[in-house]
Amino acid sequence: MLENCTFCLEKTSLIKSHIIPKFVLKWHKEARQGPIRNTSNINQRIQDYDKPYLLCKECDNSFSKWENLFCKNLFKPYQDNTFSPYNLNYTDWLLKFSTSLSWKVLALTKKENNLISFSDLQKKQIDKALQTWQRFLINQSSTPAEFEQHIILLDGIRESSMKPPLFLNRYLLEAIHFDVLLHETAIISYTKFLKFIFIGIIQIKNKSEWKINKIHIKEGKIDTLKTFNIPEILFNYILEQANEIEKSFDGLSSDQYDKINCNINNNFNEYVKSNAFKGMLLDNS
Numbered sequence: 425m426l427e428n429c430t431f432c433l434e435k436t437s438l439i440k441s442h443i444i445p446k447f448v449l450k451w452h453k454e455a456r457q458g459p460i461r462n463t464s465n466i467n468q469r470i471q472d473y474d475k476p477y478l479l480c481k482e483c484d485n486s487f488s489k490w491e492n493l494f495c496k497n498l499f500k501p502y503q504d505n506t507f508s509p510y511n512l513n514y515t516d517w518l519l520k521f522s523t524s525l526s527w528k529v530l531a532l533t534k535k536e537n538n539l540i541s542f543s544d545l546q547k548k549q550i551d552k553a554l555q556t557w558q559r560f561l562i563n564q565s566s567t568p569a570e571f572e573q574h575i576i577l578l579d580g581i582r583e584s585s586m587k588p589p590l591f592l593n594r595y596l597l598e599a600i601h602f603d604v605l606l607h608e609t610a611i612i613s614y615t616k617f618l619k620f621i622f623i624g625i626i627q628i629k630n631k632s633e634w635k636i637n638k639i640h641i642k643e644g645k646i647d648t649l650k651t652f653n654i655p656e657i658l659f660n661y662i663l664e665q666a667n668e669i670e671k672s673f674d675g676l677s678s679d680q681y682d683k684i685n686c687n688i689n690n691n692f693n694e695y696v697k698s699n700a701f702k703g704m705l706l707d708n709s
Contacts, residue, residue: 429480430531431558440475441484443528444600445491448617451503452600455698476532486561487528490521502577502648503618512577512646519639520561522573526613526624527557529602541606546627549611553626566641573639576621577648580706589666591673594703599665607657610634614661618699623658 426435479487498514501507531554533539539547552571559565580593589595602615604626613624628634633655637646654662688695695701 427477429483430478430535431483431527432480434480436480438477438479439481439484441478441528442475443478443525443532443602444615444617445495447491447495447499448600451499452598452618455503455700476535478528478532478535487524490517490524493517494521499620502620507648512648513643514639514646515643516641518575518644519568519573519641522575522622522639523557523560523568523624525602525615525622526571526573527554527561529613529615530554530557530604530624530626533604538604542611546606546611549627553613553624557624570625572625572634574623574625574634575637575639575646576623576654577637577646578619578621579648580703582706582709588707589663589670590707591669592663592666593706594700595662595666595669597699597703599669601665603661605657605661610655610657612657614658 427438428435429438494517498512498518502512530550534550534554539550542550556565556569556571560568578596580597581588597619600617602613605612605614609630610628611626612628613622613626615622615624623634625634633653636652636654
């Protein structure tokens with residue numbers, strides 16, 4: 425069946441598109457030495473992420489060049505801990521990659537009619553963001569304008585002035601999901617996979633709160649040793665998601681619990697090198 429591609433708007437055959445790049449799941453499976461689980465159904469193992477019919481083949485392929493550059497130059501070095509903390513440099517590919525993520529998350533949210541809680545004015549702003557990001561990705565605009573992109577690199581929390589959720593570090597180091605956050609002070613596209621968070625600004629009231637690791641147009645450098653304050657809306661959302669993981673594990677069946685322990689025992693030498701193990705240690709320290 426022919427349908428309009430959400431990106432180029434041409435009526436054509438659509439393909440199943442990964443919102444989160446395919447190489448993320450591949451890395452995650454290999455690093456964990458075991459299956460991935462969905463917290464909405466913790467007793468079910470998943471082989472792949474949901475792949476909606478969003479793009480035509482040509483548009484989907486056009487995104488892959490930025491995904492490949494991100495994978496080679498930032499994802500693998502940071503996930504594998506083979507980087508220099510002062511030398512995570514990037515060029516124009518990072519802004520293109522981040523913008524493509526934000527566009528896909530927002531376009532899918534709109535297509536699946538998940539904007540019910542948004543006002544008409546907010547929906548107009550969302551449409552403006554989608555149009556601006558699309559024009560930037562096809563080089564009809566040199567910048568994403570006010571719809572900035574930000575990146576946060578994660579490495580767990582070792583000390584906290586508050587009692588953190590039990591699964592906070594496992595969420596920070598392992599979780600994979602995306603969302604569009606609506607708050608009285610901001611609307612943002614949120615894409616998280618493993619040790620990366622990408623933020624697409626749709627609307628914010630206090631711009632001074634959102635200076636964290638803004639992605640520059642042509643080139644830049646990410647200092648992983650630099651500390652920064654996370655905006656309240658983002659901080660609270662992360663805590664909520666960590667609490668949701670804890671709730672989901674309360675529903676883990678004894679059979680699945682035994683399978684997890686068996687898999688860990690069978691792959692113990694690899695498991696102790698994983699972020700899953702690191703997150704568990706940090707959460708219980």
